[in-house]
Amino acid sequence: MTIVEGKAWHQLNEGQLLEALNSDIQKGLTADEAARRLQEHGPNELVEKLGESPLKLLLNQFKDFMVLVLLGATVISGLLGEMLDALTIVAIILINGVLGFYQEYRAERSLRALKELSAPSAKVIRGGEYQLIPARSLVAGDVVLLESGDRVPADLRLLECNQISIDEAALTGESVPVVKEAVTIEALDLPLGDRKNCGYLGTMVTRGTAKGVVTVTGMNTEMGKIANLIQQTEEADTPLQHRLEQLGKILIIVSIILTVVVVLAGILHGQPIYDMFLAGVSLAVAAIPEGLPAIVTIALALGVQRMIKRRAIVRKLPSVETLGCASVICSDKTGTLTQNKMTVTKLWLGGRTIEVTGEGYEPVGQLREEGKGIDAKGDPSLRRLTQIAALCNNSDLTEQEKNEDPKKRKSGKGEPSSGDSKEWRIKGDPTEGALLVLAAKTGLAKSSLNSLYTRIKEFPFDPERKRMSVLVSHQGGKLICTKGAPDLLVGQCAYVLWGDQVVPFTGTIKQKVLAANEAMAKDSLRVLGFAFREVKSYDECNSNEEAENGLIFVGLTGMMDPPRKEVKEAISKCRQAGIKTVMITGDHGTTAEAIAKSLGIMGRGGRVVTGAQLSNMDDDELEKIADDVNVYARVSPEHKLRIVQALQRRGHVVAMTGDGVNDAPAVKAADIGIAMGISGTDVTKEASALILADDNFSSIVAAVEEGRGIYENIRKFIRYLLASNVGEIMTMFMAMMAGLPLPLVPIQILWVNLVTDGLPAMALGVDQAESDLMQHKPRSAKENIFARRLGWKIISRGILIGLCTLGAFILALNEGAGHSDQLIHAQTVAFATLVMAQLIHVFDCRSSRSIFHRKLLENKFLVLAVLSSLILMIAVLYVEPLQPVFKTVPLDLRDWALVIVAAGIPTFAMGIGSVLGTSKQKNNRKITYGGSSAPPTAVR
Ligand SMILES: Nc1ncnc2c1ncn2[C@@H]1O[C@H](COP(=O)(O)OP(=O)(O)OP(=O)(O)O)[C@@H](O)[C@H]1O
Numbered sequence: 001m002t003i004v005e006g007k008a009w010h011q012l013n014e015g016q017l018l019e020a021l022n023s024d025i026q027k028g029l030t031a032d033e034a035a036r037r038l039q040e041h042g043p044n045e046l047v048e049k050l051g052e053s054p055l056k057l058l059l060n061q062f063k064d065f066m067v068l069v070l071l072g073a074t075v076i077s078g079l080l081g082e083m084l085d086a087l088t089i090v091a092i093i094l095i096n097g098v099l100g101f102y103q104e105y106r107a108e109r110s111l112r113a114l115k116e117l118s119a120p121s122a123k124v125i126r127g128g129e130y131q132l133i134p135a136r137s138l139v140a141g142d143v144v145l146l147e148s149g150d151r152v153p154a155d156l157r158l159l160e161c162n163q164i165s166i167d168e169a170a171l172t173g174e175s176v177p178v179v180k181e182a183v184t185i186e187a188l189d190l191p192l193g194d195r196k197n198c199g200y201l202g203t204m205v206t207r208g209t210a211k212g213v214v215t216v217t218g219m220n221t222e223m224g225k226i227a228n229l230i231q232q233t234e235e236a237d238t239p240l241q242h243r244l245e246q247l248g249k250i251l252i253i254v255s256i257i258l259t260v261v262v263v264l265a266g267i268l269h270g271q272p273i274y275d276m277f278l279a280g281v282s283l284a285v286a287a288i289p290e291g292l293p294a295i296v297t298i299a300l301a302l303g304v305q306r307m308i309k310r311r312a313i314v315r316k317l318p319s320v321e322t323l324g325c326a327s328v329i330c331s332d333k334t335g336t337l338t339q340n341k342m343t344v345t346k347l348w349l350g351g352r353t354i355e356v357t358g359e360g361y362e363p364v365g366q367l368r369e370e371g372k373g374i375d376a377k378g379d380p381s382l383r384r385l386t387q388i389a390a391l392c393n394n395s396d397l398t399e400q401e402k403n404e405d406p407k408k409r410k411s412g413k414g415e416p417s418s419g420d421s422k423e424w425r426i427k428g429d430p431t432e433g434a435l436l437v438l439a440a441k442t443g444l445a446k447s448s449l450n451s452l453y454t455r456i457k458e459f460p461f462d463p464e465r466k467r468m469s470v471l472v473s474h475q476g477g478k479l480i481c482t483k484g485a486p487d488l489l490v491g492q493c494a495y496v497l498w499g500d501q502v503v504p505f506t507g508t509i510k511q512k513v514l515a516a517n518e519a520m521a522k523d524s525l526r527v528l529g530f531a532f533r534e535v536k537s538y539d540e541c542n543s544n545e546e547a548e549n550g551l552i553f554v555g556l557t558g559m560m561d562p563p564r565k566e567v568k569e570a571i572s573k574c575r576q577a578g579i580k581t582v583m584i585t586g587d588h589g590t591t592a593e594a595i596a597k598s599l600g601i602m603g604r605g606g607r608v609v610t611g612a613q614l615s616n617m618d619d620d621e622l623e624k625i626a627d628d629v630n631v632y633a634r635v636s637p638e639h640k641l642r643i644v645q646a647l648q649r650r651g652h653v654v655a656m657t658g659d660g661v662n663d664a665p666a667v668k669a670a671d672i673g674i675a676m677g678i679s680g681t682d683v684t685k686e687a688s689a690l691i692l693a694d695d696n697f698s699s700i701v702a703a704v705e706e707g708r709g710i711y712e713n714i715r716k717f718i719r720y721l722l723a724s725n726v727g728e729i730m731t732m733f734m735a736m737m738a739g740l741p742l743p744l745v746p747i748q749i750l751w752v753n754l755v756t757d758g759l760p761a762m763a764l765g766v767d768q769a770e771s772d773l774m775q776h777k778p779r780s781a782k783e784n785i786f787a788r789r790l791g792w793k794i795i796s797r798g799i800l801i802g803l804c805t806l807g808a809f810i811l812a813l814n815e816g817a818g819h820s821d822q823l824i825h826a827q828t829v830a831f832a833t834l835v836m837a838q839l840i841h842v843f844d845c846r847s848s849r850s851i852f853h854r855k856l857l858e859n860k861f862l863v864l865a866v867l868s869s870l871i872l873m874i875a876v877l878y879v880e881p882l883q884p885v886f887k888t889v890p891l892d893l894r895d896w897a898l899v900i901v902a903a904g905i906p907t908f909a910m911g912i913g914s915v916l917g918t919s920k921q922k923n924n925r926k927i928t929y930g931g932s933s934a935p936p937t938a939v940r
């Protein structure tokens with residue numbers, strides 16, 4: 001416990017506290033002072049247990065069991081006087097280790113960079129101004145603002161509390177949020193949970209707002225004290241990584257068994273024991289796909305980086321895999337499907353309809369009724385409406401310098417800024433901003449109201465009530481001003497303003513209001529209602545229930561919120577990909593439906609379900625209809641959780657967006673929880689697997705696309721690596737069984753493992769997606785990695801590669817009968833055939849169909865990798881000093897003809913077969929589905 005003058009932080013009163021921290025509750029610290037303190041005390045971070053040091057990572061590469069065996073083999077070769085063998089093996093072990101190190105190091109670094117991207121921020125007052133800064137640069141004495149949904153960014157003493165509750169479960173285990181108060185507490189020894197005037201790093205604000213001063217930061221915080229206990233939660237492997245690790249273990253055992261069989265068979269057929277031992281060890285090393293986990297991590301990490309470029313930030317690596325399986329995307333409407341650039345275009349006031357012209361936030365435009373302009377000043381109900389709109393409002397409308405375009409700045413030769421270098425901007429909620437623009441168009445500025453009215457209290461907006469109110473006082477008295485969803489607001493009104501008369505809110509008038517609401521909603525407008533009443537004493541307004549009652553209804557505003565341009569295309573892409581899009585919105589059903597229709601979300605027979613209907617359904621009923629619903633409107637956040645669960649019970653893999661605190665449970669429950677990067681709260685972000693940097697629906701679809709591509713790429717290189725290994729083993733196995741000499745010498749096997757297997761496999765990890773990637777149904781989350789005939793392909797191509805290599809070996813052996821270098825020549829032919837067969841086969845692995853279905857040179861990395869492998873092979877064959885090392889002789893043109901024919905067979909024979917197969921399939925399909933109306937099916 002940090003003690004100041006013998007007292008703990010919670011015991012100090014405001015004056016003592018600010019003095020102790022040398023801060024100012026109004027102005028905060030100055031930027032200089034904050035920088036100085038940051039320098040002195042260090043960043044506000046929990047010191048992480050360092051990841052593996054690079055050196056340790058490097059040494060780890062040599063701990064591998066097989067590498068140890070290889071080293072043993074080296075020692076034996078050395079002892080037997082085969083110095084060249086020994087040196088080469090050592091060199092290969094070293095290169096292998098360095099490559100492995102590089103892979104893992106890169107994977108680790110990109111994962112760390114990801115972590116930093118989703119780092120939290122803090123709202124502070126510095127030098128008298130509000131700022132958003134990275135939480136790590138907070139210092140003691142900083143004045144911090146908290147609001148619902150925030151993560152507390154350091155340990156704070158709270159000095160102003162506005163109905164704030166904080167969930168401290170992360171610290172105390174207590175799951176009920178603690179109500180905080182800005183009081184001074186006498187008692188010294190209090191459990192953390194009882195220190196009602198403090199907030200602690202890492203806890204979550206569930207409602208209300210507060211202002212506090214940072215007392216301690218980083219490892220000195222309460223969370224810091226227990227950080228060593230909690231941060232050991234290691235990054236878990238993704239399910240795929242886990243499965244591949246198990247697969248790797250099985251493959252090790254199989255390879256060792258096969259190797260032992262090969263060695264024994266060789267010895268029985270009279271091969272020298274030492275040769276067979278070395279060959280066996282090399283074969284085992286080659287056959288074990290030791291690089292697999294690292295390549296998977298790289299494929300995932302690089303994919304994640306591509307996603308960042310497409311504005312989707314992955315917080316949890318396993319979600320990359322789940323993304324590819326998504327079958328339903330549930331999305332918020334406002335800001336995600338639409339632009340959240342609101343403009344009021346229509347008003348309804350006591351039976352009159354008024355059009356508003358002008359676009360964007362510039363307060364220039366006209367109000368017209370039946371084609372004629374109207375004078376706002378002489379229109380009492382209009383003035384009342386704009387007054388409520390501006391008072392019951394937490395946003396600001398300002399004219400600011402345009403952010404200069406960096407490109408222009410370069411070319412512009414310091415010209416004086418022209419007239420349109422300023423633009424109107426909104427600080428805060430666009431819905432409220434649009435209302436300020438409307439008020440300004442009638443000549444009413446919020447700033448001029450502020451001098452006449454004092455805000456006493458606010459009943460903040462919450463998505464449950466769907467309205468907000470303020471209590472203000474002015475010379476003439478006190479006023480409640482309310483705005484919110486009209487269908488709910490009418491229930492709180494007893495009177496209505498009709499012209500300049502206040503009359504009872506009868507059933508007929510209510511019907512008129514609701515009809516006007518519907519009519520605007522049909523035009524896709526977002527409709528808000530406005531109401532007010534005079535109050536005599538503040539006692540009438542202790543809670544929102546008391547305050548928002550017996551109100552006088554004034555009118556409606558309808559605002560346009562255009563759909564985001566890219567979204568329509570993204571939605572149709574989803575449809576082709578067998579992914580359903582569902583809109584979940586707090587907005588009115590008719591508005592939601594109109595927008596859903598314009599975006600193509602509502603299919604034939606689609607349904608709109610409202611929150612009220614949802615509340616009347618039990619979970620079974622919801623589950624029954626869940627597949628047919630396209631739009632959920634006027635929902636409360638807790639409905640979202642039910643929707644996710646219903647869809648999951650229907651067998652869907654659900655992606656769900658959210659922004660507010662109350663969305664967090666649904667976001668957490670979804671298979672892919674998605675938080676908004678701009679409008680989202682910390683709580684939701686922390687519950688999410690994916691953050692949308694631009695809040696944009698199309699970024700979700702981009703992420704799904706990447707997710708699918710990454711998975712397919714992983715399958716591609718698994719296919720390549722394993723087929724290569726099967727080929728290597730089969731060559732040796734069959735030769736030994738047939739009593740032939742060794743077709744490949746150990747050093748060649750090691751070379752193939754290092755060069756031919758390694759580089760191209762990595763290039764496959766970043767391969768372009770196939771063109772039909774988003775044209776077939778999502779794969780099942782339970783799908784085996786070898787599904788869709790991948791296992792069959794691996795084994796069949798592997799065996800074919802082995803057969804062809806062996807065939808070339810036998811032909812060369814027979815042809816060269818009698819020559820002194822007969823065997824070494826045949827071995828060189830086998831070596832070249834194996835390498836070429838793999839380098840041709842790698843192009844086949846890019847396609848789920850055949851080599852003829854992809855552009856050959858599309859993947860530049862692959863072309864480079866294959867070229868380097870080729871060059872290295874040619875070097876091994878033709879550079880004289882290398883020949884004795886790799887036991888090769890130069891090949892002539894006739895040899896090459898044999899090599900190329902033999903190496904081409906596995907890929908091209910199967911490729912031609914598959915082309916014939918596909919055309920047959922196509923014909924069949926036409927018959928089955930009757931032409932072009934065929935549903936999207938996987939052509940696998
Ligand atoms: N600042 C506000 N003040 C008063 N009422 C509001 C305010 N913002 C929204 N509303 C009302 O509450 C309703 C629900 O708003 P909410 O923010 O929950 O969802 P939304 O923004 O309409 O849509 P989505 O859930 O798709 O983002 C709105 O339709 C509107 O009628």
Ligand SMILES: [Ca+2]
Pocket residue numbers: 285286287288289290725753757
């Ligand atoms: Ca290998």
